Structures are given as structure tokens and as C-alpha cells.
Amino acid sequence: MAAAGDGSGLLVCVTGGSAGPRRPCFRSPGGRRRPRRLPPRVPYDTGGRRSRGNDSGSITTPVVRCIINPIIVARKELLEPAVKGTLNVLRAARDCGVGRVVLMSSQAAMVPNPNWPEDKVIDEDCWADVELLKKLQVDAIVQACANSCSELQIWYSVSKTLAEKAAWDFAATEGLQVAVLNPGMVLGPMLTPSVNVSLQLLLQLLRGERLDHLDKIYVGCVDVRDVADSLMMLYENPAAQGRHLCIESIERLVDFTKKIADLYPEYPVQRTLEDKQGWVARGKDPSKKLIELGSPFTPFDKTIRDTMDAAGDSGGARGGLVCVTGGSGFIGSWLVRLLLDRGYTVHATVKNLQDEGETKHLQALDGAGTRLRLFQMDLLDPASSMRPAIDGARGKELLEPALKGTLSVLRAAKDCGVGRVVLMSSKSAMLPNPAWPADKAIVEDDCWADVELLKKRQLWYNVSKTLAEKAAWDFAEKEGLQLVVLNPGTTLGPFFTPSVNTSLNILLQLLRGQELELDAVYTGWVDVRDVAQSAIVLYENPSAQGRHLCLAAMERLVDFTDKIADMYPEFPVQRTKEDKQGWLMRAEDPSKKLIELGVRFAPFGQTIRETVDCFRSKGLI
Secondary structure (H helix, E strand, C coil), rough: CCCHHHCCCCCCCCCCCCCCHHHHHHCCCHHHCCCCEECCCCCCCCCCCCCCCHHHHHHHHHHHHCCCCCCCCCCCCCCCCCCCHHHHHHHHHHHHCCCCEEEEHHHHHCCCCCCCCCCCCCCCCCCHHHHHHHHHHHHHHHHHHCCCCCCCCCCCHHHHHHHHHHHHHHHHCCCEEEEEECCCEEEECCCCCCCCCCHHHHHHHCCCCHHHCCCCCCCCEEEEEEEEEEEEHHHHCCCEEEEECCCEEEEHHHHHHHHHHHCCCCCCCCCCCCCCCCCCCCECCCCCCHHHCCCCCCCHHHHHHHHHHHHHCCCHHHCCCCEEECCCCCCHHHHHCCCHHHEEEEEEEEEECCCCHEEEEEEECCHHHHHEEEEEECCCCCCCCCHHHCCCCCCEEEEEEEHHHHHHHHHHHHHHCCCEEEEEHHHHHHHCCCCCCCCCCCCCCCCCHHHHHHCCCHHHHHHHHHHHHHHHHHHHHCCCCCEEEEEEEECCCCCCCCCCHHHHHHHHHHCCCCCCCCCCCEEEEEEEEHHHHHHHHHHCCCCCEEEEEECCEECHHHHHHHHHHCCCCCCCCCCCCEEEEEEEEEEEEECHHHHCCCCCCCCCHHHHHHHHHHHHHCCCC
């Protein structure tokens, strides 16, 4: 086996290997491939163990099996190790006989430092002032990441500084050789399926959001490939000791925003208007220790262009920020999920942020950690947090608003400069309509529910949906707001919310033997995933105009109960004995406008089976 440090084929352990700076470690210059073991997020090959920063035992197994010497130890899990996680990794390395560790820290462990001379470029001797950070409570970081990273802790910079100091103390006590890399804001092409916090800052800037809140912490950026190369450089050079600042150039926030604005005039980039960083001495080639080791740095322009090219001309910026009101509900949660899957950043509103029943299932979605932010919002209170949720969004999805709530959100959208709104209404705003010919298929833009008839029957939900949609159309016409509406029917399908909604409860009641008396309102069903997909299609197609009926089939209640009874003879399903819906014309493929936009509807059998399977898995039947 090769001697330690010559970099020719030794096994290397990379913790946090699924994230940004680590992934390019495996794609080194010249096509070199190194054997590597990753503490994975999927089951590990020996007993399915995962690596957890707070559990040193979970680290030992992969280290024992793969580390010879040396080891690269990067930040655990979300790249933000707490002191305990860092020490557990170091202990595992020591216990496995590892003599050298390369630790990924951050420039956040270097600044701010009010005692550092303002005319001196920061270097490896500079440490962040922990007490100052505690006093500030790192407001800048919290604001910077508020749109994208709900898991980031308020004490990020404090934890980075204390973790690195603890690592140095441990190394001195235990005789462990440590080299530390301190990168700045990391940009560049990504291999990960979602963007990290640093990349999100660039996306926010491209979308027109201000970054002025970073003036306490920003000192420069670096290409992710240079970070990876620098890690390997430290790994392959046993003589490399101490801390290593890893930044292409020391600059101020005003410099960064100006360069991005100049590079991309087609984007609404907000330049920093006031330079509040007199404490930052600009400097070229500040990473002298790394440069002396042979680590070159990519020019700023190339890093930014490669970042944009890798994202498909900034796919994230093009996908943009979408606000989903009522995001915790049955339809809303699926809409949030599909938007995240398509790369959007989502602001979703819930009634109570402290209620895990409204938040936990959303926070568990893929991409939620970096691209989902939840807001507590009362639709009936115009003075609530509507504007923060909507601000910056290019499209809106409004789920189950009452009349006042609908207008409040539309006003907030208008005030925030939103030009297009996708409104989730209901087929309840279309039917019943006794004036509509019984032998004529529903035409979306022309058929409206009879409000007086609804009031007479005390169908107040249907009244509110009809009045809310009409008010929305009136507001849009008056204010010049582009509005497109989705009108789904009884919505069924698998769910990951902790409770069932009204539509799901209809099927649940039927399976439990209750008789349905819905002949005044039932007109057909649709899969929840098709509703969410239709909302996204309307959002992504500016040519889509008007109302859009969203039903897989227009049918009567007798049809629905017969099909359920035939599918599930083991359940006491009550068939509808008398067909009282002569006013409703059956129709296959009634949602022609959506079909023309490319929406395909799930078949009845598939939707029902998957819904019933979900009921069973949750113990509801």
C-alpha cells in the first residue's frame, strides 16, 4: 500500500459526502478516481448504519472499515457541525488510529472580529468574536437563509467558531494532526439535486431580493471545485498545518452585487446601495497558504457563469418562488410537494406554526430543508403575515379562501408586484345551476352556481366558493391582475397529511357503511396529484386564461357508489338507490382545457385503490 500522504490510491472517508463541496472531491482534475467510502443517507453496507454527528458509534463503523491514513473530515450532515458532532468524528478518527484529519470549517469562524485592524486583510490568525455573534444573534444569517433553509440554526457562526476551537483543543490534547479549511461563500456548478444556502443567496439576488443583511458576514466567495481541490491539497500534503483561508478574493457585499448586476443585466438584481463594510479590507489572492501549496483559484466570472450554465441558465431562478396559501391541507401539501420536486422555492402558509399536524409532513418533504419556508397566516386578517409570505413570489396558489381572505391575498399580491395569480376555486362555484341545459356539457367560463339556490339549501361552503371566485374576477379586472382559476371536483388520492379532509371523508364514510346524500352537489371526482399538477401547469403557462374545470369524469352519485361497491364487496358500501341527478349530464374527459395543456388524469381504479391503501396503512379502515 502507498505511504500516507502521496495521494496514490489510499482509502479516504468523507463525512457529509452527499453535499456541495465534498461531491467534487470525487471528480478531481485529470480524471483521477479515488476509492472512497461515504457515511450514507441510505442504509450502510454493514447493518444499515447511518453516520450521525452526535453519535460517535455510528461513525466508528465506516471509519474502521475504510480508513487507513489519512482521513478527510468534512462538516456533518447539513455542513453545520455542532461542537459535539465535531468531537465525535475526531474521537472516532483517534480510536481508529488515524493520525491526520482535514477539517472543513468556514470563514464564518473568522469574522466578524471588531478587534481586527480595518486596514489589514483578514488571514488565518483572525477568529470570529463569539460574544459579538451571540449579541447579534446572527440576524444576518437568519435573514439570508429565511427563504430557503428552515433547518439552519440561529447560532450557525457561533457553532462554527466553537466547533473549530474545540477541534484544535482536542487535537492538542490527543496528539492528532489537524489541518483546517475555511472557505467563504461557496458557488459553482452543483451535482446535488437541490441548492445549498450559498447558492440560494445567488438565486435570491437574481430574483430581485436584497442581500443587504449580509453586511455583517460576507467577505468573499470561492468556487466549489477550488474548495474540493484545496481539501485534497491539504490531504496530500502532510506538511500543511493550521488554518487555511479559502477565498478567491476578499471583497465587500457592494462589490459582489455590482458584479452580478453587471454580468446579468436581464435579471432584476438589487445592488447594495450603501457600503457598511468599512471593516473589510479588500485583498487579491488572500489564500496565500493554499496558493503556495499549488491550489489555483477560478476567476469570479467563470464561477458565476458555470453556476448559471449548470442550473440551465439558473433553473432555480427561472423556476422561481411560489407562494402556496393553505399549504398544509390535502391538496396544498401535494402542491407543495410537486413544486419542490420541480425545483421551485416555496412559501407555504399554515394556520399555526406550532402545530406539528400542519407542519411536520411538509418539513419532511424532499427539498423542504432548503426550498420551503412556512408562514403563519390568517386569510381573514389583511394585517397578518400575508405580505412576507407573498413578497418575492412570481405566482400564487390560493387554497380554500373565504371571500375576505381571497381579496386580502390578491391585494397583497398586487402590492408585491405580482402580475399573475393562480386561484384554487372549486367546481362548487359552477354547480348546481338549474338554468344550465341538462343535455349540455359544462362550459367552464359560462357556468356559475346559483347562489340563491345554494343559500336556500344552506350550502354555505358552496356559497363562499362562488362569491369568492366572483370577487376575485372583479378585483383582477379592476386592478389589472392576470388571474387564472382551477375548479376541481371531489378530490381523492393518497395523502400524507395527519388527518383526512372533507373529500376523503366522503369515501371513508361510504366504506364504513354510511349512506351519502350528496345528490345536490356531487358531480365527479379527480386525483389530488392531478389537481396539484394542473395548478402547476396553469402557473407555468401564461397563455392559460379563464376558468378550468378539473375532473377526471363528470358523473352522478349513483355511478360513484356503484363503482365503489363493485370494487370493495368486503365493505358495507351503501349504493345510491335513487338517481336524483337528472340535471347532470355525464361526460368523459370534461376538463378539455386542461387536457389541451397536457394534463393527463389518473384512472378511477388507480386513484381509489391508492386512497384505500392509504386509509388502511393509517388504520382508518
